[in-house]
Amino acid sequence: xxxxITARLQQLVFVLFLLSAFTFLLMKLAPGDPxxxxxxxxxxxxxxxxxxxLRSQLGFDRPxxxxxxxxxxxVLHLDLGDSYLAKRPVLEMLLERVPGTFQLAxxxxxxxxxxxxxxxxxxxxxxxRLPDHLSRLLALxxxxxxxxxxxxxxxxxxxxKLNWLPTMGTGSFRHMILPSLTLGLAIAAVYxxxxxxxxxxxxxxxxxxxxxxxxxxxxxxxxxxxxxAALLPVVTVFGMSVGHLLAGTVVVEILFSWPGLGxxxxxxxxxxxxxxxxxxxxxxxxxxxxxxxxxxxxxxxxDPRIRYEKGEAA
Amino acid sequence: xxxxxxxxxxxxxxxxxxxxxRIPLIQDVSFQIHPGEMLALVGESGSGKSVTAxxxxxxxxxxxxxxxxxxxxxxxxxxxxxxxxxRGLLGSQIGCVFQDYQGSFTPFRKIGKQxxxxxRTHHSLSKATAKDLALEWLDQVALPAERVYDSYxxxxxxGQRQRTALAAAMMLxxxxxxxxxxxxxxDVLTGERVLDLLAELQMQVGCAxxxxxxxxxxxxxxxxxxxxxxxxxxxxxxxxxxxxRRASHxxxxxxxxxxxxxxxxxxGLDWENEEVVSSERHEGVxxxxxxxxxxxxx
Numbered sequence: 001x002x003x004x005i006t007a008r009l010q011q012l013v014f015v016l017f018l019l020s021a022f023t024f025l026l027m028k029l030a031p032g033d034p035x036x037x038x039x040x041x042x043x044x045x046x047x048x049x050x051x052x053x054l055r056s057q058l059g060f061d062r063p064x065x066x067x068x069x070x071x072x073x074x075v076l077h078l079d080l081g082d083s084y085l086a087k088r089p090v091l092e093m094l095l096e097r098v099p100g101t102f103q104l105a106x107x108x109x110x111x112x113x114x115x116x117x118x119x120x121x122x123x124x125x126x127x128x129r130l131p132d133h134l135s136r137l138l139a140l141x142x143x144x145x146x147x148x149x150x151x152x153x154x155x156x157x158x159x160x161k162l163n164w165l166p167t168m169g170t171g172s173f174r175h176m177i178l179p180s181l182t183l184g185l186a187i188a189a190v191y192x193x194x195x196x197x198x199x200x201x202x203x204x205x206x207x208x209x210x211x212x213x214x215x216x217x218x219x220x221x222x223x224x225x226x227x228x229a230a231l232l233p234v235v236t237v238f239g240m241s242v243g244h245l246l247a248g249t250v251v252v253e254i255l256f257s258w259p260g261l262g263x264x265x266x267x268x269x270x271x272x273x274x275x276x277x278x279x280x281x282x283x284x285x286x287x288x289x290x291x292x293x294x295x296x297x298x299x300x301x302x303d304p305r306i307r308y309e310k311g312e313a314a
Numbered sequence: 315x316x317x318x319x320x321x322x323x324x325x326x327x328x329x330x331x332x333x334x335x336r337i338p339l340i341q342d343v344s345f346q347i348h349p350g351e352m353l354a355l356v357g358e359s360g361s362g363k364s365v366t367a368x369x370x371x372x373x374x375x376x377x378x379x380x381x382x383x384x385x386x387x388x389x390x391x392x393x394x395x396x397x398x399x400x401r402g403l404l405g406s407q408i409g410c411v412f413q414d415y416q417g418s419f420t421p422f423r424k425i426g427k428q429x430x431x432x433x434r435t436h437h438s439l440s441k442a443t444a445k446d447l448a449l450e451w452l453d454q455v456a457l458p459a460e461r462v463y464d465s466y467x468x469x470x471x472x473g474q475r476q477r478t479a480l481a482a483a484m485m486l487x488x489x490x491x492x493x494x495x496x497x498x499x500x501d502v503l504t505g506e507r508v509l510d511l512l513a514e515l516q517m518q519v520g521c522a523x524x525x526x527x528x529x530x531x532x533x534x535x536x537x538x539x540x541x542x543x544x545x546x547x548x549x550x551x552x553x554x555x556x557x558x559r560r561a562s563h564x565x566x567x568x569x570x571x572x573x574x575x576x577x578x579x580x581x582g583l584d585w586e587n588e589e590v591v592s593s594e595r596h597e598g599v600x601x602x603x604x605x606x607x608x609x610x611x612x
Contacts, residue, residue: 205417206414206416206417206418207417207419207420208420209373209412209417210412210417210418210419210420211420211428212373212401213404213410213412214405214482215404215405215432215436216405216431216432216435218401220431224420224423224431225420225423228420228423229422302422304466304468305466305468308466308468308469
């Protein structure tokens with residue numbers, strides 16, 4: 001266990017280094033100039049001298065590797081630099097937004113599980129019959145409808161027509177419903193199919209026949225005996241696509257004016273606010289690696305065989 | 315004395331994927347098992363013995379169904395029952411041990427949990443009482459009860475798992491225990507001991523036993539009655555003594571000759587010799603199987 005965590009931490013350092021170097025380079029290559037953007041905000045014609053002064057103040061006159069090195073040095077001291085625009089420490093700005101994105105992601109995952117688990121169970125219980133076809137249809141819709149459009153449809157139906165729920169903003173549980181639905185619906189269908197495949201596989205195992213032969217009730221056979229093994233591939237895919245999920249929150253945050261990391265990142269990209277973008281990428285990298293560590297740990301919980309083999313090897 | 319199980323003229327068919335063709339798997343199978351009796355159903359692989367067991371249990375795969383015949387359990391026509399009602403018999407009235415010890419318990423859950431789950435499915439007992447009963451039975455099958463109770467299935471050996479499966483099958487004192495090749499996956503010695511245990515527990519519980527096996531030698535030592543199956547039909551069903559003395563059907567004779575000499579059976583063998591002998595016998599049986607495969611199906 002400890003060994004696994006240490007290995008993951010080493011991996012984290014490596015991933016973050018590569019990730020940050022890559023985004024740093026990409027942003028320098030991307031069109032747009034933060035200096036001009038900043039000067040334009042002041043609405044006054046800037047002189048060449050003013051421009052040069054700002055450029056050297058931000059360190060842009062130095063070679064790129066020096067800029068990167070000084071940024072990394074800051075990161076090692078938990079200093080992600082200051083936002084060009086807001087003139088505030090980036091770390092502070094990011095941490096403010098973390099709860100918002102967490103709420104949204106958890107809401108989306110909750111919706112996903114509430115849909116995927118029953119749908120997957122039903123589809124596996126009645127393969128080739130109505131629940132199975134229904135879940136296949138939903139999977140197709142869920143993975144082909146873009147989430148911004150899904151979000152707009154939900155707003156149209158529940159906020160505009162029915163007037164049940166707020167269209168945007170944050171603050172109450174009611175505000176969370178539509179964004180969570182938008183995020184969860186898009187991913188639920190895929191997991192339902194994945195769960196169905198896993199369940200069909202585990203339902204054909206000998207131990208399921210043995211459990212039935214002992215008279216264990218069918219719902220217990222499904223949820224307690226078969227589901228465990230079927231969750232392994234689901235959890236694996238979840239770990240791999242958590243980056244995708246966080247990217248998905250960007251669209252939803254913009255659509256619902258949700259104050260999360262994604263909307264902050266988009267604002268920063270428009271303003272060429274490099275330190276904020278860098279910080280955002282770094283933080284998402286930490287999340288992805290952390291979630292994958294949790295996924296690895298969950299294998300041991302899901303399948304004790306893995307836990308004991310690890311224990312013997314260590 | 316009323317038989318526990320009465321199977322009469324039972325036919326099981328497989329539904330072909332296309333069209334309305336029905337392939338018969340077992341035909342006109344009849345036998346009875348009385349309380350305390352052990353009936354061994356013997357035959358080569360594919361002869362329909364496991365299908366027969368599946369039909370008795372009511373656990374046939376979806377593609378198979380019972381075409382005709384009757385199946386009475388304790389005098390009740392269980393074929394007329396709903397699936398749910400029949401499932402209710404399993405575990406409490408009918409115990410079960412399967413061939414593959416790897417699959418006898420769900421690998422993710424501890425043995426104790428699975429045993430108490432089974433007890434509490436059929437009887438409304440408190441957790442503590444259920445645990446006591448499970449421990450008592452693990453002790454009965456000569457296992458270190460506390461340790462096995464707290465183990466995952468993969469932490470036990472094959473023999474230990476089959477013993478635990480026997481405990482689970484007998485625990486609720488069923489009227490019938492179906493043992494579908496319970497020793498095939500085990501080595502000879504362990505298999506012998508598991509069969510001894512089966513016979514011992516049967517005496518204690520007083521249940522009827524349907525023992526499925528491809529191994530005439532194994533079963534003739536213990537079964538009261540032997541039914542020989544071939545190509546989906548029972549070709550001979552006699553008291554073990556009768557089979558031993560004068561098997562009438564040529565196929566039974568082939569099976570008898572596929573075993574080592576009859577004198578080996580009666581003589582008190584030491585285990586070492588037995589293992590040598592049994593490996594020869596396996597070659598013999600394999601030979602029979604390949605011969606039989608070449609024959610056209612009836």
